[in-house]
Amino acid sequence: xxxxxxxxxxxxxxxxxxxxxxxxxEDDKRxxxxxxxxxxxEFLLSLPLWFRFDDSNPGxxxxxxxxxxxxxxxxxxxxxxxxxxxxxxxxxxxxxxAVLATWEDIKDRVKEFMICLLALSSGMIGVFxxxxxxxxxxxxxxxxxxxxxxxxxxxNPARRVYAAIKxxxxxxxxxxxxxxxxxxxxxxxxxxxxxxxxxxxxxYGLNIPFQMQFWxxxxxxLAFAIKVPMFPFHTWLPDAHTxxxxxxxxxxxxxxxxxxxxxxxxxxMPLFPQAALYFVPLFSIxxxxxxxxxxxxxxxxxxxxxxxAFSSVSHLGFVMLGLFTYNVQGIQGGIIQMINHGLSTGAxxxxxxxxxxxxxxxxxxxxxxxxxxxxxxATIFMIVTLSSIGLPGLNGFIGEFLILLGTxxxxxxxxxxxxxxxxxxxxxxxxxxxxxxxxxxxKEENRQLKDLSAREIAVFVPLLIFxxxxxxxxxxFLNKVKATTENFVAMMDKAKATQVSSLSLSHVFKGEAK
Amino acid sequence: MSxxxxxxxxxxxxxxxxxxxxxxxxxIWEALSKEKxxxxxxxxxxxxxxxxxxxxxxxxxKGTDFAGMxxxxxxxxxxxxxxxxxxxxxxxxxxxxxxxxxxxxxxxYALLLFATTGMMIMVAGAHxxxxxxxxxxxxxxxxxxxxxxxxxxxxxxxxxxxLVLGAFSSAILLFGMALIYxxxxxxxxxxxxxxxxxxxxxxxxxxxxxxxxxxxxxxxxKVAAVPFHMWTPDVYEGAPTAVTAYMAVAVKAAAxxxxxxxxxxxxxxxxxxxxxxxxxxxxxxxxxxxxxxxxQTNIKRxxxxxSIAHAGYLLVGLVAANQLAAVGIxxxxxxxxxxxxxxxxxxxLVSRRQDRYLNIxxxxxxxxxxxxxxxxxxxxxxxxAGMPPTAGxxxxxxxxxxxxQAGYIWLVIIAVMNSxxxxxxxxxxxxxxxxxxxxxxxxxxxxxxxLTATLAATALAVVLVGIFPxxxxxxxxxxxxxxxx
Numbered sequence: 001x002x003x004x005x006x007x008x009x010x011x012x013x014x015x016x017x018x019x020x021x022x023x024x025x026e027d028d029k030r031x032x033x034x035x036x037x038x039x040x041x042e043f044l045l046s047l048p049l050w051f052r053f054d055d056s057n058p059g060x061x062x063x064x065x066x067x068x069x070x071x072x073x074x075x076x077x078x079x080x081x082x083x084x085x086x087x088x089x090x091x092x093x094x095x096x097x098a099v100l101a102t103w104e105d106i107k108d109r110v111k112e113f114m115i116c117l118l119a120l121s122s123g124m125i126g127v128f129x130x131x132x133x134x135x136x137x138x139x140x141x142x143x144x145x146x147x148x149x150x151x152x153x154x155x156n157p158a159r160r161v162y163a164a165i166k167x168x169x170x171x172x173x174x175x176x177x178x179x180x181x182x183x184x185x186x187x188x189x190x191x192x193x194x195x196x197x198x199x200x201x202x203x204y205g206l207n208i209p210f211q212m213q214f215w216x217x218x219x220x221x222l223a224f225a226i227k228v229p230m231f232p233f234h235t236w237l238p239d240a241h242t243x244x245x246x247x248x249x250x251x252x253x254x255x256x257x258x259x260x261x262x263x264x265x266x267x268x269m270p271l272f273p274q275a276a277l278y279f280v281p282l283f284s285i286x287x288x289x290x291x292x293x294x295x296x297x298x299x300x301x302x303x304x305x306x307x308x309a310f311s312s313v314s315h316l317g318f319v320m321l322g323l324f325t326y327n328v329q330g331i332q333g334g335i336i337q338m339i340n341h342g343l344s345t346g347a348x349x350x351x352x353x354x355x356x357x358x359x360x361x362x363x364x365x366x367x368x369x370x371x372x373x374x375x376x377x378a379t380i381f382m383i384v385t386l387s388s389i390g391l392p393g394l395n396g397f398i399g400e401f402l403i404l405l406g407t408x409x410x411x412x413x414x415x416x417x418x419x420x421x422x423x424x425x426x427x428x429x430x431x432x433x434x435x436x437x438x439x440x441x442x443k444e445e446n447r448q449l450k451d452l453s454a455r456e457i458a459v460f461v462p463l464l465i466f467x468x469x470x471x472x473x474x475x476x477f478l479n480k481v482k483a484t485t486e487n488f489v490a491m492m493d494k495a496k497a498t499q500v501s502s503l504s505l506s507h508v509f510k511g512e513a514k
Numbered sequence: 515m516s517x518x519x520x521x522x523x524x525x526x527x528x529x530x531x532x533x534x535x536x537x538x539x540x541x542i543w544e545a546l547s548k549e550k551x552x553x554x555x556x557x558x559x560x561x562x563x564x565x566x567x568x569x570x571x572x573x574x575x576k577g578t579d580f581a582g583m584x585x586x587x588x589x590x591x592x593x594x595x596x597x598x599x600x601x602x603x604x605x606x607x608x609x610x611x612x613x614x615x616x617x618x619x620x621x622x623y624a625l626l627l628f629a630t631t632g633m634m635i636m637v638a639g640a641h642x643x644x645x646x647x648x649x650x651x652x653x654x655x656x657x658x659x660x661x662x663x664x665x666x667x668x669x670x671x672x673x674x675x676x677l678v679l680g681a682f683s684s685a686i687l688l689f690g691m692a693l694i695y696x697x698x699x700x701x702x703x704x705x706x707x708x709x710x711x712x713x714x715x716x717x718x719x720x721x722x723x724x725x726x727x728x729x730x731x732x733x734x735x736k737v738a739a740v741p742f743h744m745w746t747p748d749v750y751e752g753a754p755t756a757v758t759a760y761m762a763v764a765v766k767a768a769a770x771x772x773x774x775x776x777x778x779x780x781x782x783x784x785x786x787x788x789x790x791x792x793x794x795x796x797x798x799x800x801x802x803x804x805x806x807x808x809x810q811t812n813i814k815r816x817x818x819x820x821s822i823a824h825a826g827y828l829l830v831g832l833v834a835a836n837q838l839a840a841v842g843i844x845x846x847x848x849x850x851x852x853x854x855x856x857x858x859x860x861x862x863l864v865s866r867r868q869d870r871y872l873n874i875x876x877x878x879x880x881x882x883x884x885x886x887x888x889x890x891x892x893x894x895x896x897x898x899a900g901m902p903p904t905a906g907x908x909x910x911x912x913x914x915x916x917x918x919q920a921g922y923i924w925l926v927i928i929a930v931m932n933s934x935x936x937x938x939x940x941x942x943x944x945x946x947x948x949x950x951x952x953x954x955x956x957x958x959x960x961x962x963x964x965l966t967a968t969l970a971a972t973a974l975a976v977v978l979v980g981i982f983p984x985x986x987x988x989x990x991x992x993x994x995x996x997x998x999x
Contacts, residue, residue, distance in 0.1 A: 025885075069984045071991065072915075109882070112948075138902040145896060148941075152949045153881075161949050165941060172937055176930035179911075183918040183926070 004064050005049055006078045009092065009125045012042050013118040020118065025111040032103060035114040039095035042121065046092040053085055055479045058487035060131065060201070068135075073186075073197035077132040082484025083265050084128045086335060086477060090342045091124045091255050093466075097459045101350055102247045104357060106154060113154060116146040117247070124255050128262065133182050133198040136267075137175070140259070144171055147248070147256065155243040163236075163243035170236040174223035181219035185271070188212065204270050213275035220268050221279070227260030230283075230320060231290035234313045241309035246353030249305065253312055253349060254342035261319045261338055265331070269323075270488070273495035276326075283324050284407075288417045290317030295424030299431070304352045304362045307432055308345060311388065314421055315341045321418055322403035326492040330406025331485045332478055337399030339477065340387070340470060344396055347384040347463045351377070354456060355436075358449050364432060369441030374451045378437050380460050385433050387467045389426045395470035526579035526586045527638075528568035529594055530631050536561035537627035544620035551620060555609045558623040562602045562630075569594035573989075576996070578640045582703055585640045585775075588993030589844075593637040593771040596847050600764035601630045603855040606968040607862055608756040614868050615663055615754075622662060626760070629655035633768035637775070642691045642702040645772055649687070649736070653680050656765060660753040672752030679735070679745045687732025693725030707780035708998070715783065723787060729776065730791060736769035737825045740798040750818035755869060758814060759858035762821045763851040770828050774843055777832060778997040785835050785999070792833045793925060800826030800932040808939045813861055813874050816939060817854070820898060823936055824850055827913055830929050834916040840994035842912030845986055849897070849905035849979060856972030857894040863887060863959050863969070871956055877943055879952025884959055888947040890973040897976045899940040900933050905980040 016038035023031055054061060060079035068076045080088055098117060106113050123143030130136035152164030182198075189203050190196030197203070208216070226233045237257075241249045269276040294314030301307035315337070322334030354377060355370070356362050371378035383394070390396035400422055408415040441447055452460075470477060524531065536557065543551055572591040579586050604626065612618040632651030639645035657680060661673025695702055697718040698710040711722055735742040750758045777788060803823030810816035828846060831839040864880065864887070865871045881888040897906035910933065914926045979986065 069987065071984065071987050112881075112885070138907075141902045141907070145901065149944075149948065152945060161945050164949070165938070165945070168941060169934065169937060172934050176934055177927070180914070180918065180923065180926050180930055183911075183915050184923065186915070187919050 002062075003048070005045065006062050006080065006125075006129045007064055008045055009042060009049075009088070010078075010122050010129070012045065013038060013122040013125075016118045017115050017122075020111060020115050023111065028107070028110045031110050031114050032099065035118060036096060036099045038118060039099050039121070042095055043092045046089060049080065049085065050089055053080070053480060056483055058082065058483040063131075068132075072134075073190075073195065073199065074134045075132055075199065076135060077199060078126075078129040078135070079131050080129055082481040083262065083335065083488075085480050086339050087128045087255070087258055087262060088125060090258075090339055091121060091128065093462070094251070094254055094342070094346060095121050097346075097350075097462065098247045098251060100455055100459045101250065101353060102245070103455055105246055105353065109153065113150070116149050120146040120150070120251065124251075124259075127259050131200045133186070133200055133203070133267075135198075136200075137179060137182060140175060141172075143256075144168055147252065150248040150251075151240055151244045154245040155248065156245075158243075159239070160243045163239040166236045167240040170226055170233075171223075174226040174233075177219045178223035181216045184212075185216060200267070200271075206271075208272065210274050210278075213272040214278070217268055217272040217275035217279060220271070221264070221283075224260040224263035224268065225286075227263065228257060228316050228320060229260065229313065230286050231293055231313065231317070232286075234290070234294075237313065238306050238309045241312070241349075242303065242305045246349060246356065249309075249349040249353075250346045253308075254346035257312060257316055258338045258342060261316065261323060261334065264320070264323055265335075265488075269326075270491065273492060274498070276324075277492070277496060280324050280326075284321055284411070284414050287317045287320035287324065288414060288421075290314065291321070291418050291421035292424065295421050295428060299424070299428040301428075302363055302365060304355070304364055304432070304436070305349070307364075307428065308348045308352060311348075311425065311428065312341065312345055314425065315345065315388075318400055318403050318418065318421065321407055321414065322399075325403075325406040325410050326489060326496075327406050327409055328482075328485050328489050329402045329409070331488065332481050333399050333402025333404075333406055335481050335485070336395075336470065336474060336477060337403060340395040340399045343463055343466055343470075344384060344388040347380075347460065347467070348388060350456075350459055350463075351381045351384060354452065359445065364436050366443060367436040367446065368439050368443060369446065370437045370449070372441055373446060373449045376451050376457070380452070380464065381437060382433065383464060383467065385429050387471070389429050390422055393468075393471045395467045395474075398470060398474045520581040522580045525568075525571070526575075526584055528571075529565035529598075530634050530638075532561055532565045532568060533627045533631045533634070537624040537631070540620050540624045540627070544624075550618075554620045554623050555605055558605055558627060559602060561627065562598050562605070566595060566598045569598065573993075583639070583641050583644050585638045587996055588989070589771075589775070589840075589996060590638045592844055592989060592993050593767070593847075594634055596767050596771075596844070596851055597630055597633050597637070597764050599848070600760065600767060600851045600855065601626060603851070603859075603968055603972065604756055604760040604764070606964045607759060607855065607859055610962045610965060611754065611756050611862050612662075615666075617663060622659070625655045625659050625662075629659065629760075630764065633764060636768050637771045639772065640704050642694070642704070642707075642776075645776070646684075646688060646691065648768075648772075650684065652765065652768060653684065653736075656757075656761060659757045659760070660749055662754050662757065666752075668752035669754060670752075672749040675745050676749045676753075683732050683735035683742065686728050686735075690725045690728025690730075690732060693721055693728065697721040697725060704776060704779045708782055711781070712783050722784065726781060726784060726788060727791070730788065730795075733769055733773040733776075734795060737766055737773065737828065738799075738822050739795045739825050739829060740802045740822065743799070743802070743822050743825075746822055747815050747818040750821070751812060751814045755814065755858060755862050755865070758818075759855050762817065762858075763847075763854050766821065766825060766828075767847040767851065770825075770832075770843060770847065774832060774840060775997075778835065778840065778999050782998050789833045789835055792829050793922070796826050796829035796833055796925065797928055798826075799823070799829060800929060804932050804935040804939075807936070810939075811874050812872050813877075813943075814872055816874065817857060817861075820936065820939070821854070823932065824898075826932070827910060827929060830917050830922075830925060831913040833922060833925060834913070834920040835999050836916055836920055837991070837994050837997065837999065838919055839913065839916035840997055840999075841987060841990040842909065842916050844990040844994070845905075845912050845983065846909035848986065849909040849976070852972045852975050852979065853894045853897040853904070853906055856890065856969060856976060857898065859965055859968045859972065860887060860891040860894065863961065863965055864891075866957060866959065874943065874946060875953060876956060877946040878950040879947070881948035883952065887959060887969070890969050891947065892944050893973045893976055895940040895943050897980070899937045901937075903977065903980045905976050905983070908980050908983045 063079035126139030298310040387394035635648030663669035807819035897904035
C-alpha cells in the first residue's frame with residue numbers, strides 16, 4: 001500500500017497543534033523548536049511527493065479517497081496534479097522559514113502563535129489538494145480563522161483589528177456566494193446525471209447550459225478574485241499586509257493569494273469552460289488594470305510594506321493574464337509566476353521584517369545608506385528586488401516572459417499594455433531600493449544597525465537558491481506542470497469549438513428571467 | 515350506552531411519564547423533608563437519562579397511539595432526545611448559578627421537568643388540541659422559570675412580558691385551530707386534516723388560509739420570528755441566564771419541530787400559500803436579528819438577537835419544505851442546542867457572580883487570563899457564525915442545500931449574506947477576548963466541575979458533530995420519511 005502522503009501532510013501539523021496545546025506556555029524556546037521540527041518534518045514528508053511525481057501523467061496522482069458523508073456524495077478526496085504540486089511544495093518549503101523568521105519577532109503568546117501557524121499550514125495544504133468541493137470549501141474557510149488571528153493578535157497594534165476583520169469579512173463575502181454556487185452545481189449535477197456528488201472530477205464532465213455557467217462563473221470567480229486579489233477587489237490586501245506580523249505577510253503573499261489564482265485554474269475554468277472563454281476580455285482587462293494600477297500605486301508608497309503589498313496586486317495581475325490566455329505558455333507562465341511571486345515577495349517581506357525588527361519603522365524615509373552598515377543584507381535585498389523586477393537570470397523573468405509570450409499569441413494589445421507593467425516595476429522597486437539602501441547614512445539611528453544573523457541568513461539562503469534555480473533552469477519546474485497544462489489547453493480548445501456564437505448579455509438575462 | 519376504552523401502551527408516552535412523575539416526586543420530597551434536599555439536581559438528571567433511554571426504544575416505531583392522539587415514531591424520538599439534551603445541559607448550568615442567588619430550590623428542577631414534558635407532548639401531538647395542551651404546559655412552566663429570581667426586577671419584567679404576550683399568542687394559535695376545525699368539517703387530527711382540507715378546500719379556502727395564518731403567528735411567537743419577536747430581547751436579558759439558555763434552545767426546538775410537523779403533515783396541499791408567507795418571515799427574521807445584534811453591548815441581548823436570526827435560518831428550512839429540509843432542521847436543532855448552551859455556559863462563567871459582568875467589553879483580555887475558556891467561547895462563536903468544521907456550518911449547509919434543491923436560490927443568497935453580517939458580531943467577541951487588553955480587573959473566574967464539564971463537552975461535541983455528521987443524518991433521514999413532502 002502506498003503511503004498516504006497527502007493526508008499525512010494535512011494531519012501532521014494538526015497533530016503538532018494537539019501536542020502544542022499540552023506544552024508549557026512559558027517555555028518559548030521549546031515551543032518554537034517544536035514547531036520548527038514539525039515544519040521540517042512536514043517539508044521532508046513532502047519530498048517524496050516531488051520525486052515520485054510522474055511528470056508525464058496529466059491526471060491526479062497520490063489520490064486518496066475515503067467516504068465521509070456518503071448520503072450526500074461527500075468524500076474525503078485528495079490528490080495532486082501539475083497545477084497543485086508546485087503550490088504544495090511551496091507551502092511546505094516555506095513552513096520552516098516562517099518559523100525561523102518569527103524567532104525574534106514574536107515574543108507575546110508564542111504558544112497560540114505557533115498553534116495558528118500549524119493550523120494554517122494544514123489548511124493551506126488542504127485547499128491545494130482537495131478534490132471534493134465540500135472538502136475544499138471546508139479547508140478554504142477553516143484557513144481563514146488562523147490567518148485572522150495572526151493578523152488580529154500579533155499585528156501592528158494601531159490598526160490590526162480593523163485589518164483582520166476587513167480581511168475576514170471580505171473573504172467570507174466571496175466564499176459564501178461560492179457556497180451557494182456549489183450547492184446549485186451539486187443539485188444540477190445530481191439532476192442531470194442521477195448521482196448527487198461533490199466529486200470535482202465527476203462534475204468536470206457536466207455540460208452546463210451557458211446561462212447557468214455565466215452566473216456560476218461569476219459566483220466562484222468573485223470568491224477567487226477577492227482572494228487573488230484582482231482589481232477592484234484588492235482593497236483588503238494593503239491593510240492586511242501592512243498590519244500583519246512579518247510572517248503573516250509572508251504566508252499571505254506567498255501562499256494565500258495563490259489560492260485565488262489556483263481556484264480559477266482548478267474550479268472556474270474546467271467547470272465552466274464556455275463562460276471562462278466568454279469572460280476572457282473582462283478578466284484580462286481587469287488583470288491589466290491591476291498590473292498598471294498596482295505598479296503606479298506602489299510608486300508613491302512611503303511605507304515599505306505597503307509598497308510590496310501593492311506590487312503583489314501588480315504581479316498577481318500578470319498571473320491572471322497568463323491563465324486567461326488558455327495556451328500552454330501563458331498557463332505555464334502563470335503557474336511559475338505564482339511560485340516566483342511566492343518566493344520573491346515572501347523574501348521581500350522577510351527583508352522588510354529584518355529592517356523593521358531593527359528600527360521599528362517601515363518608512364522608506366527613515367532609512368538610507370543601509371548598504372554601508374548592513375552589506376550582507378543589502379546584497380540579499382538587491383537580489384530579491386531584482387528577481388521581483390524580472391531581471392533575466394532570476395526567476396521573475398521566466399514567469400513574466402512566458403506570460404507575455406502567451407498573451408502576445410492571443411492578443412497583442414493586451415501584451416503591449418501588460419509589458420509596461422514590467423517597466424513600472426523596475427521604477428518603483430529600484431527607486432525604493434535607492435532611497436532605502438544606497439546613499440549616505442544620514443540618520444544617526446541607522447549607524448549602529450547589525451547585519452544579518454546566522455538565523456536570518458538561514459532563512460534567505462534557500463529562497464535565493466530557488467530564485468536563481470528557476471531563473472537559470474526553469475525546466476525542472478515547468479516539466480511538472482507541462483502534461484497537466486497541455487491536457488487543460490486541449491480541453492479549452494474543445495470548449496472553444498462548441499462555444500455558442502454571438503453571445504450577448506441580454507441573452508443571459510433573458511435566460512435568467514425565464 | 516357502552517363506553518369503550520381504546521387500547522394503548524404506556525410505553526408510548528414513557529418519557530412523559532418519567533419526567534412528570536419525577537417532577538411531582540421532587541415537589542413532594544421538598545415538601546416533606548425538613549432540609550433542602552441536596553440530591554435534587556442529580557435526581558433530575560437521572561430522570562432525564564431514563565427518559566432518554568425510553569426515547570431510544572421508540573426510535574424504530576411508526577404510527578400513533580392513544581386513539582391517534584400521540585405520534586410514536588422516529589421523528590418524535592429524535593426530537594425528544596434533542597429536548598432532553600437541552601434540559602440536561604441546562605441543569606448542569608443551573609445549580610451553581612442558582613446558588614449564587616441563594617435560589618437553588620427544588621421547584622426550579624420540577625418546573626424544568628414540567629416544561630420539558632410539555633415540549634414532548636407538543637412534538638408528539640397528533641391532534642391540534644394535544645399540541646395546544648403541550649404548548650401550554652411548557653409555556654406556563656417557562657413563564658415561572660423566567661421570573662424565578664423573585665427579588666430581581668429584570669427577572670420580574672421578563673416573566674411579566676413573556677406571560678402577557680405569550681398568553682396573547684396562545685389565544686391566537688387557538689383561534690387559528692378553531693377556524694381550521696370549522697373549515698375542515700370537524701377534525702383536528704393532523705393526518706386527517708390534510709385529507710379533509712383537500713375535500714373542503716373549494717368551499718372554505720379563505721377560512722383555511724386565515725386559520726393557517728393565525729397558526730403561523732402563534733408558532734412564530736414561540737420561535738421568535740420577526741415581527742413576533744418583540745418579547746425576545748427583554749425576556750432573554752431579564753431571565754436567569756440558565757433559563758435563557760433553555761428558552762433559546764429547547765423552547766425553540768420544540769416549537770420548530772412541532773411547527774414543521776403541522777405544516778408538513780396537515781397542510782401539504784397549501785405549501786405554495788405558507789411557503790411564501792414563511793419566505794417573508796424568514797427574510798425579515800434573519801435580517802432584523804443579525805443587523806440589530808450588531809448594536810448590542812449586553813451579551814445576553816446579543817445572543818437574544820442572534821437566536822432570532824437562527825430562527826430565521828430554521829424558517830428557511832420550513833420554506834424549502836422537503837425531506838432534506840426536515841433532516842436539516844433536526845440537525846440544526848441539535849447543533850444549535852450544543853453551541854448555544856456552550857456559549858451560555860461561558861457567559862455564566864465570565865459573569866463571575868450573580869450576572870455581574872454581562873457587557874461584551876468584560877470579555878476583553880479573556881484570552882490571556884483564561885485561555886481555555888476563551889478558546890471554548892471562540893469555538894461557539896465560530897460555530898454560531900457557521901464556520902466549518904463545526905456543527906453550525908453543517909447545519910446551515912443542510913438547510914441551505916434543501917432550499918437550493920427546492921429552487922429558492924434568492925432566499926439562500928439572502929441567508930448567506932445574513933451569515934456574513936452575523937460573522938461580524940460573533941467575531942467581535944473573539945476580537946475582544948484576544949486582541950484587546952483587559953479594561954479592568956474583574957477578578958478571577960471561578961470554575962465549577964459541572965460548568966467546566968459542560969463547556970468542554972459542548973465545545974468538543976460542536977466540533978465532532980461537525981466533522982462527523984453522517985450518523986445523525988442517517989437517523990434523521992429515516993425518521994422524516996413519514997412526511998408526505
